[in-house]
Amino acid sequence: MPRIEILDENMINMIAAGEVIERPASVVKELLENSIDAGASKITVTIEDGGRKLIAVTDNACGIDAADLAVAFKPHATSKIKTSGDLADIATMGFRGEALASIASVSRLRIVSRTGDAIQANALDIDCGAEQPVKPCAGDYGTTIEIRNLFYKLPARRKFLRTANTEMSHIIEHFTRIALAHRNIDMTLIHNGRQIHRLLSNQSLKDRIAQLLSRNIAEDLLETESSEKDMHIFALLGTPAVARGSSKFQYVFLNRRFIRDRFIGHAVKEAYRGLIEHNKYPVVFLFLELAPNAYDVNVHPTKIEVRFQNANLVHSQVLAVLREKLLNTNLDTFARLPVSPVDLSPDDRMSRDEQARRQRITQAMADFFKTQKPEQAAQQRFAFTPGRKSSSTVALPKPPEHLIPQPATQADDDPPLHGDFLQLHNSYIVTQTDEGFVIIDQHALHERIIYEDLCRKTAAGRLASQRLLIPETLEIDDAQADAIGAHSELISRLGIELVPFGPKTIAIQAFPAILAGVSPADFVGDMLDRLTDKSLNLDAERLLHELLDMTACKAAIKAGQSLTNTEMAQLLADKQTIERASHCPHGRPTTIKFTLTELEKQFKRT
Ligand code: ADP
Ligand code: MG
Numbered sequence: 072m073p074r075i076e077i078l079d080e081n082m083i084n085m086i087a088a089g090e091v092i093e094r095p096a097s098v099v100k101e102l103l104e105n106s107i108d109a110g111a112s113k114i115t116v117t118i119e120d121g122g123r124k125l126i127a128v129t130d131n132a133c134g135i136d137a138a139d140l141a142v143a144f145k146p147h148a149t150s151k152i153k154t155s156g157d158l159a160d161i162a163t164m165g166f167r168g169e170a171l172a173s174i175a176s177v178s179r180l181r182i183v184s185r186t187g188d189a190i191q192a193n194a195l196d197i198d199c200g201a202e203q204p205v206k207p208c209a210g211d212y213g214t215t216i217e218i219r220n221l222f223y224k225l226p227a228r229r230k231f232l233r234t235a236n237t238e239m240s241h242i243i244e245h246f247t248r249i250a251l252a253h254r255n256i257d258m259t260l261i262h263n264g265r266q267i268h269r270l271l272s273n274q275s276l277k278d279r280i281a282q283l284l285s286r287n288i289a290e291d292l293l294e295t296e297s298s299e300k301d302m303h304i305f306a307l308l309g310t311p312a313v314a315r316g317s318s319k320f321q322y323v324f325l326n327r328r329f330i331r332d333r334f335i336g337h338a339v340k341e342a343y344r345g346l347i348e349h350n351k352y353p354v355v356f357l358f359l360e361l362a363p364n365a366y367d368v369n370v371h372p373t374k375i376e377v378r379f380q381n382a383n384l385v386h387s388q389v390l391a392v393l394r395e396k397l398l399n400t401n402l403d404t405f406a407r408l409p410v411s412p413v414d415l416s417p418d419d420r421m422s423r424d425e426q427a428r429r430q431r432i433t434q435a436m437a438d439f440f441k442t443q444k445p446e447q448a449a450q451q452r453f454a455f456t457p458g459r460k461s462s463s464t465v466a467l468p469k470p471p472e473h474l475i476p477q478p479a480t481q482a483d484d485d486p487p488l489h490g491d492f493l494q495l496h497n498s499y500i501v502t503q504t505d506e507g508f509v510i511i512d513q514h515a516l517h518e519r520i521i522y523e524d525l526c527r528k529t530a531a532g533r534l535a536s537q538r539l540l541i542p543e544t545l546e547i548d549d550a551q552a553d554a555i556g557a558h559s560e561l562i563s564r565l566g567i568e569l570v571p572f573g574p575k576t577i578a579i580q581a582f583p584a585i586l587a588g589v590s591p592a593d594f595v596g597d598m599l600d601r602l603t604d605k606s607l608n609l610d611a612e613r614l615l616h617e618l619l620d621m622t623a624c625k626a627a628i629k630a631g632q633s634l635t636n637t638e639m640a641q642l643l644a645d646k647q648t649i650e651r652a653s654h655c656p657h658g659r660p661t662t663i664k665f666t667l668t669e670l671e672k673q674f675k676r677t
Contacts, residue, residue, distance in 0.1 A: 081200035083146050084176035085225075087169045090372040094232060095122025095221055096241035097373065098174055102216055103249050104164035105171075106130035108151065109214070112272060113257040118242060120263070121235030122221060131213040134186035137193045140205045143182075144197060146172040160363045164328060167372070176200040177228070178221045184214040199224050243267065247283045248329040251322060251356065254279055276307065280356065288313050288320065288354055295396035300384065302361050304392050309354025311654060312404050314347040320354040325361065328368070331375050334386040335359075342393035345522075345651050346402060348658040357389065402653035403509065403662040406669060492639040498630040500639050507666040513639075514630045515655035516646060521585070522623035522656045523649040529564050529615060535584045536566030542578040543591045547599065552577075554602040561615055565622065567595065589625045597621060620656045 078086070092098060099116060106114050109132030119125035135143055142148050149168030152158055158166070174180060175197040185192035192210025196203040222229040232238060239262055250258050250270055257272040270279060281289035292307040309320065323335050335357065343353040367378040379385050493501040500511040528534055547555070555562065555569055555577065562569065568581035582591045601607065601617055609617060628634070634642075646652045646661075655661055671677050 080146060081176055084169075084172045084200060087146065088173035088177045089228075091169055091173050092177060092221075094241060095126055095238050096245045098122065098126050098178075098218055098221065099128070099242050100245040100249070100373075101165070101170035101174065102126070102128040103246070106132055106214070107249070107253055107256070108163045108165055109133045111213070111256060115259045115261070116242075116246060117261045118239065118263070121232070121238030122242060123229075123232060123235065123238070125217065125219055126221070127215060127217040129213065129215040131211075134189070134192075134212060134214055135182075135184040136186045136189065137205050137207075140182065140184060140193055140195050144171050144175045144195070144202065148172065158369065161368055162326075162363055164374075167369075169372075174218060175202075177225060178223070179219040181217045181219075182214065183208060183210040185210050185212050187212060248322065248324075250283060251276070251279055252324045252327040252329065252358070276356070280307070284320065292354075292356070293396055293400055295392055297388070297392040299388060301365065302359060302385065302388055304360075304389060305358040306393060306396070307356040308393060308396060311343070311347045311353075311402055311658065311660070313354050314343075314351040315354060316351065318352040321352065321357075322355070323357045323359070325359045325366070325377060326363065327358075328374065328377075330377055332377065332379075332385075334379070334382045335389055338386045338389040339393065341390050342397055343658075345519075345656050346397060346654045346658055351658065355393075359385070359389075361385075398650050402651075403664045404653070404660040406663050406665045492636055492643070494634055494639065496631075497633045500634070500642065502639075502643060504664065507664060507668075507670060509662050509664045511643070511646075511662050512630075512655075512660070513632070513634065513642065514627055515659055516642060516652065516661040517627040518623045518655045519652055519661055520642070520645045520649055521626050522619055523651070525585075525619040525623060526616070529619065533564045534566035536568065536581040537584045537587070538581050539579060539591065542570075542572075542580045544572050544576050544578050545592045545595055546576050548575070550603045551599045554599060558602050558614070561611065561618070562598075564615065565598075565618060567598075569595070583622060585626045586622065594622075594625060616656075623656060 091101065095118070099118075099122070103114060103116070106128060109130065111130035111132035113131045115129045117125065117127040117129075139150070147168040148171070149166060151163045151166045151168075152161065176199060178199065180197045181194065183192050183194045191207050193205050194208040194210070195205050222232070242262075243260065246258070246260050246268065250256075250268070254274055254276060255272055258268065258270045259266065260268040268283065270282060274282075277289045277292065280292070288309060291310045291313045293310065294305075294307055296305045297303075318336070321336070321339060323330055323332060325332075339353060339355055339357070347353055365380050367380075368374050370376055370378050491502065494513075495501060495510075498513060500513055502509060502511070525534065552575075566581065566583040567579065569577045570580055572578035577595075579591045579595055582594070586594060598618060598621065601621065602614070607614075607617065653660065653662055
């Protein structure tokens, strides 16, 4: 074995760079954070060739004087902490003192900096760790750092860099995270001479979201806020309509630092459960403020993960504030119909004229309704075909106990419904509201109503069951037999009674009353499939809900089933009394609402 030697400074830096500086975007992040810590109110980021050629960050912050310049690039050089006590109370973005040293060890770097009281700036050049002396030069107040040829002496790392576009998308993502959390700063991003973003200081959060991410999303956000147990939460929540195929649009900030946290991620998912489909991810912007000593940021070199002292508390508070907002908002899906080729392109690119036109329409409609009674207005503008009586009356599944209205939890802004109903294709119910009309998927809504009722009942005890006069038998395999043993408690909560009946057979003796009309053997067979499906990988709670979901689906009225006016009225009355009525338990919409404004537009009456 060769002798043990202490690595030289530059080697230490290069090794540290391996952790902190993965790609150009990491450099941008570190430099932006330094400018913020130094008190910048204006920052410009200039990139060439996806950062391969140049990354330059200019700020108007406090600057670094000549003496400090000489040490700023040493490993573990920081002005942000001094004692171990400081480490427990970090209020700055940086503190590890390794970014500048790391970056300078793997690139050609030039820094020009001038402090507020200096008559001139100072410059320093470092080529892969080899420092030139600090020299006075001309320059503005603040700091400019230019990084050229990142990783040029590390061909293996440089080879790992992707196309300029890919690297640029990473840079934009880091720029976005920082810009969302620091709206007091004027920020510009330029790539190959082209301005990608110019963000004015003190923009509203929604404006920044519209500019950085999507106008569509910015227009569909619910705002909520809470302050409890030393934690402040401010959240903008995307409605189910803007849910995405990935978790990319989940921005969580802790004291303005972008973080990823599985507890918070889980709380968000839970809050939207049943409001979006299982393969979709909600859009959320969460800003948490917590005393720095209530968590540790020193667990990951890039500080993207933190360790909370009380992660359960954070989880429950986030879940509570999100859930409360989502349950108290009418989340019925708005119909958005294209009216002209302009509208066929994504809303994000909606022209100013089009925006102004929409605003005028909205204003005109609002004025119109202010001067007239809603009923009057609606009749005048929109003659509604009265509900017809259904010829073949199909009773709702019995017993109808699940249709008994429960204590009102109606969303504050649920529009009142008018009396008449129309059933389309024996599947959809159309009815008039003050604002326009709604189309309801009868199966989806009924499924939600039953599901909510089942949840309440199983929380309190077990479902009412009905003894079968002649028990039904079912053949099962070993895995299914095991599942019956393992989930006996769950099965009995559903009101199902199974007894062994021969070596590979069970008898179903009792069955949920609500499922009258459903074949017990089929249902139990399906249930056993879920209970033995390892890929579902659900905890007991989720498993119960999965089965309640299945039960609700089988018990609900089907598409194609003709309904009487009374039955439709009952369904819609129940809609007002339950939570999450806007979506079925799988997260698909139950209701699409059309506003008069939308109709006006379609009929070109504006
Ligand atoms: P850290 O941010 O963890 O302290 P860095 O290596 O990123 O470590 O920076 C080292 C030091 O250089 C900082 O602590 C700060 O004092 C100084 N510094 C870096 N960037 C700037 C800047 N843009 N303006 C003023 N001072 C800066
Ligand atoms: Mg730093």
